[in-house]
Amino acid sequence: MLNKDEKHSTLETALSWYEQGLNVAIATVISTWGSSPRPTGSQLVVNEERQFEGSVSGGCVETAVIEEAMDVMHTGLPRLLSYGVSNEQAWEVGLACGGQIEVYVEPLSGDK
Amino acid sequence: MKASTLKTLIQAKGQGQAVVLVTSLENHSQLVFFPEATETDGPLGGAVRDGFRTDRSRVVEFEGKRHFIQVINQPLKLLIIGAVHIAQTLIPMAQSCGYVVTLIDPRRAFASNDRFPGVAVRTEWPDKALTALGLNSRTAVVTLTHDPKFDEPALIEAMDSDVFYIGALGSRRTHLARCERLREAGVSEEKLERIQAPIGLDIGATSPAEIAVSIMGEITSALRMRVNR
CATH class of the missing domain: 3.40.50.720 (NAD(P)-binding Rossmann-like Domain)
Known part of the structure; x- marks a missing residue:
């Protein structure tokens, strides 16, 4: 049993948003190479108001993943993202640590 | 992910139960496996049993299709x-x-x-x-x-x-x-x-x-x- 003061887990946060009627997407790290900040299975959940909980990196790619998650909520279609070593160009999203990650982003949907 | 799948995962966690979630990265179908119900044959069953044993989430490929085997361990x-x-x-x-x-x-x-x-x-x-x-x-x-x-x-x-x-x-x-x-x-x-x-x-x-x-x-x-x- 969870105590009432215990923090909600990332997935519980996703469910509570969904039950409030918000669109929700779940992003999961499915593979990593080299030195990646968060291990496989790490999750970030996002709602349609761009509120998010959890992480898929050390803050390096979260902004980009949230934007992709907004799209996924809109289209209702999952997508696979891949991020690698930081590009020279400042506007490119990447991992400064030199690692690579694959992130699966899926919408939370009703049961049809 | 279907809301019912998410509820199953959260419920399992609340009961202190380990589960494995398998996601097809091709057709996006998802299945939840419990440790006692892994008599599934073939490469999928093997990957699920392996997940419970090693506590490692990973992508596996069978029949040319990629699947993400996510181990959600007991708390x-x-x-x-x-x-x-x-x-x-x-x-x-x-x-x-x-x-x-x-x-x-x-x-x-x-x-x-x-x-x-x-x-x-x-x-x-x-x-x-x-x-x-x-x-x-x-x-x-x-x-x-x-x-x-x-x-x-x-x-x-x-x-x-x-x-x-x-x-x-x-x-x-x-x-x-x-x-x-x-x-x-x-x-x-x-x-x-x-x-x-x-x-x-x-x-x-x-x-x-x-x-x-x-x-x-x-x-x-x-x-x-x-x-x-």
Whole structure:
């Protein structure tokens, strides 16, 4: 049993948003190479108001993943993202640590 | 992910049950597997059983299609014997690290809800409480009372189980005396070596909060640096 003061887990946060009627997407790290900040299975959940909980990196790619998650909520279609070593160009999203990650982003949907 | 799948995952976690979620990265279908129901044949069943055994999430490919095998393990548990000052800072720290914490102390004056809000408290005798709560390889046990009559029954219970960490507060000298008593009670040397004492990493901690940091560091190291079973 969870105590009432215990923090909600990332997935519980996703469910509570969904039950409030918000669109929700779940992003999961499915593979990593080299030195990646968060291990496989790490999750970030996002709602349609761009509120998010959890992480898929050390803050390096979260902004980009949230934007992709907004799209996924809109289209209702999952997508696979891949991020690698930081590009020279400042506007490119990447991992400064030199690692690579694959992130699966899926919408939370009703049961049809 | 369907809302019903998410509810199944959350419910399993609440019941302390490990599950494996398999996601097809091609057609996006998802299946939840429980440990007792993995008689599934073929490469999928093998990958699921492998996931439960190794506690590793990974992408596997079969029939030319990629699948993500996500292991959602049983929650980590920390059982603390002794509703003392150190416990007051150790509890929120462990909860932040993802542990479901239970505090055990038969002395009701110590284990009051006012001193320990937001944690499950049990006031039965420590060995009885540990048996009732269930000890497994995702459990850490810490004794903090300084009193052999509370600490030692709990230590005996913990040494007889496959918990991944056992720590006991007390100086080197206290621990020598403790080991002597436990030997007389018939505990083997091999089991005694499982007790981390003096408890915690050696970081020169003095205040209760600093000692809690050193304990949480030692528990983390026991969890993350152990050789894969």
